[in-house]
Amino acid sequence: MLCVVAALALAACSGTPPEARTAPESRRLAAGADSSPVTAAESAREPSRHERTQLSGRGAVADASGAAPGEQAEDAASTDDAEPAGDRDAGPLLVYEAEVTLAVYNVAEALDAIEDEADERGGYLVRRTTEAITIRVPAPAFRETLAAAVDLGDELGRDVSVRDVTEEFRDLEARLDNLRAVRQRLAALLDRADSIEEALQVENELERVTGEIEQLEGQLEVLRELIQFSTIRIVFQAQPDDTPVEDIDPRVTLPFDWLDDLTLGQLLDLESN
């Protein structure tokens, strides 16, 4: 019995995917992984926390008609009719991130506008400060949200990155499958334990494996959300000094001389009065 527990422990530590086993064994393990068997593929179809929020709270999710960053990302990230992230037969799983620097005259209005853009597209606000905002939008709406954001001001810089997490995702799924199979076999061993000592040893191992499963499920969930929701960060800057003043709407000039004295340069110049 103890040898079997040790062998299972070793198996749980290895990342050997269940596909490496014989097909019948793999099917058997997946079918009875625990009292409520959930395969990795089924697990991947469960809505994420944000999906659940949107489904229950807002009703609408991703705008699937929007320009997607890529076909695979659209498949992986759409939260309604497309393949969910984590499907074993789907294409590459991609994480999209963008950071844009914009010059605008009224930052508060621009911040509100970007928050509205995220809401309208089924996204959500991650962080907002006085000069920057980070939003997450469904991957299919990534490009159009970015375009809408850029329209709000003068674009000073843009950094868009795409990260292929397919291998990382598949590896996590495989390790999860493997651990669930081990947990199921440990549960069977527990039923057949002949002594308290044996039962305690199996229980300890069961606890460890369960902990690892929960950890991997958490990692998989985070990765799934990163795939489904693209991150866009907009940083606002004041109009640069080299913007010709005459190019800015001069409006009206009021007859109050002190208005001309209202400058940061004047205030900070401690050597002159």
Added chain:
Amino acid sequence: MTNDVLSLRFVLSVLLATPALAACGSAFEHPTPSGFVELNEDSDRYDYRATSADGVVLSVRALDHDPEGELSFWSRAIQNQLRYHSGYALLEEHEVESADGLEGVQLRFGHDQDDAPHQYFVTIFPTEDTLFLLEAGGTTEEMDRHSGEIQWAVENFSAR
């Protein structure tokens, strides 16, 4: 009465009279926050100026309120001046209140200067006779660091 006692009385009377005399020269009270030093300068522009060691500067201007305008007028005039004439970006606009209950507006602007992002706050407190302008400026990093002291100075300002 000994000479020592007379000297002590003289010193005490001078100590008591000095702040009162100093206060007579200005139409406001602007306590200097911790970490700042008031500059004793003879300025045409500023009625009060203080600086932190890191270069965040606070100031007060007491202008004749003539012609008299509403708070919204001056707020708009300053926004237009700084945004359209000087190229500043309006970051935020807040209602504020002075220690003696004056209603005012604080305009927070962003501006790049010497290749570094800066912030410039202008707070307006209009009274019947005087238009008070409280300014605060410095690099964004230092302004963030001193934000508590800056707000403290605004909230403890009073016109007399």
